[in-house]
Amino acid sequence: MNILDGRDGPAGGVSRPARDILSxxxxxxxxxxxxxxxxxxxxxxxxxxxxxxxxxxxxxxxxxxxxxxxxxxxxxxxxxxxxxxxxxxxxxxxxxxxxxxxxxxxxxxxxxxxxxxGEGALRRAFEELRARLTAEGLFEQARKRPLPAHPRRLGVLTSPSGAAVRDVLSVLARRFPLLHVEILPVLVQGANAAAQITTMLRRASASGRYDLLLLTRGGGSLEDLWAFNDEQLVRAIAASAVPVVSAVGHETDFSLADFAADLRAPTPSAAAELLAPSREDLSRRLRALEARVGNLQRQQLRAAMQRADRAALRLQALRPQARLQMLQRRQLDALRRLTAAWKRRIEVDRASLRHADTVLRAAHPQRRLARLRERLAAMAVRPQSAIARRLSSDALHLRGLARSLHAVSPLATVARGYAILQREDGRVVRSVLDVVAGDSVDARLSDGQLRLRVEDAP
Incomplete structure (x- = not known):
């Protein structure tokens, strides 16, 4: 690529480069x-x-x-x-x-x-500020205050020409006309809206005039609702001496004012429903309380009448004649109990005497001598009987021993045809190995002895 100085050369010629050629x-x-x-x-x-x-x-x-x-x-x-x-x-x-x-x-x-x-940047700024204020504890549920059950004066911070204020006033007039409502006009959109709302909120809180403050406006985009995400406004809501209710936008819209408020309502109309009690509900409650008071009065009257009756009975019982009659009845009752006690005691004593007489009669000396003679006579025959029984028992025992000895005696075996062989030295021959040929042995039979000689031995 050439860069020329743009001037023609000589007639019919080619121009020369005005400087070096660049790549x-x-x-x-x-x-x-x-x-x-x-x-x-x-x-x-x-x-x-x-x-x-x-x-x-x-x-x-x-x-x-x-x-x-x-x-x-x-x-x-x-x-x-x-x-x-x-x-x-x-x-x-x-x-x-x-x-x-x-x-x-x-x-x-x-x-x-x-x-x-645009809205994306706003959303990011919203989340950053929300995270920072949450970390400070500004949105903690523990710091939120309960709303008064029956507020007398309500301050509404909103645009006086918006649809939100008309919805709020309509619902409040229908539910509880006795509630005094004051509109505190502020801008709800634009560059100056946040500062104006903050100033009005601080004044209303410091005035001590209101039982409750409502911060509200209709729906819109995040940019439209941006005034309610202002940090100073959020801090003013948290520091308010009066409970604050936030109803900003539609049900799906959330602002930082909602998080800082003591109560968040999804819509302005819902906020009015939450703040004002229903007159129908109050009427039903009054009727129920009236019925309850009537029941309590009737119960108290019945209790008082019962106490009066008991007092009359006590007074009747304290008359002198009645007291004398009562003492006489007590005396007669005591006399009856004393007579019965003496009768029971006499019966017990009589029974004791009868028992003692029986014991003495049984222990008389003549009767005891007669019993001893009978025992002595009985004991005189007892030794002879005992000796006879002992002799009979010993004889039976000896016969048993004789039978036992006879059963194991070798003589009983010999009597059945066997013989006992004994060597000359008296030892019993128990095996063929105990003798040798030529030895003499004695064979003991049941009716005598035989002398035998061994002719052959292994």
Whole structure:
């Protein structure tokens, strides 16, 4: 690629280079230096397109609007510090420097910071502030106060021209017309709304005029409700001397004011339902209390009449004539008990005397001598009988012993045809080995003895 000075040479000739010829890489370097030197850090807002995160951890995408797009790169570790996940179509606000990607000859943005734009950024700021205030304990359930059961004066912080205030007043008039309601007009949207609501809330709390404060407005986007996420307003709600009820937006809308308030209602109408007692419920309760008081009075009257009757009976019992009659009855009763006791004692004594007489009669000396003579006569015959019985028993025992000895005696065996052989020295021959040929032995039979000689022996 040649760069010329743009002037024609001699007629019909070719122009000469005004300076040295540059290569594409040199030209890209010059362009990159020009871009980086002319543009410092810049902010760009646009929509993500073609989001890519390869294994290197770098992030590549395009930022585009309705008419153009620009390539962007966010290198690691900057890309790992993002507080959100980049997605196709997400609108972001990015900060970076403009440079040239020389390999393709395209300029691009190299980013060092990126955040969600619009409602996404608001949502992130909401979560960060909520986490910080939660860590401080500002939303703890323990610090929330109970609401008065029957408030007399209610302060409503809201826009006087909004639909929310009409809903609140309509429900309160239907449920409890005796409740005094004061509208404390404030802005509920815009740059000055948070400061105005905070100031009005602090004044109402310090006035001591109200039993309860209601902070309310209708629904809207997160940006519309952003005034109710203001940190100063949240702290003012938590520090209020009067219980605060928050009813901001629809049922699905949540603000930091809801978390700090003593009670969060899903809608303005629901808040009015919660704050004001129903007159029908109060009427039923009054009727029930009236019936209960009537029952208590009747019970107390019956108890008083019973006490009067008992007192009359006691007075009747304390008359002198009645007391004398009572003493006479007690005297007669005591006399009857004494007579019965003496009779029982006399009977016991008589029984004791009869028993003693029987014992004495049994212990008379003549009767005892007669019993002793009878025992002596009985004992005189007892020795002879005992001797006879003993002799008979001993004879039986001896006969038994004789039978036992005879059963084991060798003579009984000899009587059955056997013989007992004895050597000359008197020893019994028990085996053929006890004798030898020529020995003499005695054979004892049942009716005598025989002398025998051994003719042969093994």
């Amino acid at each position: 594409p890489s040199q030209l890209n370097t010059l362009a990159r230096d020009l871009l980086e030197g002319s543009f410092p850090l810049i902010w760009v807002e646009g929509e993500l397109s073609g989001v890519s995160r390869p294994g290197s951890g770098h992030l590549y995408f395009c930022l585009k609007d309705a008419r153009a797009q620009v390539r962007c790169a966010m290198f690691k570790p900057k890309s790992s510090w993002l507080k959100f996940v980049p997605r196709e179509g997400m609108r972001v606000l990015a900060r970076g420097r403009l440079t040239l990607y020389e390999a393709r000859g395209e300029y691009q943005l190299v980013l060092d910071h990126m955040e969600e734009a």
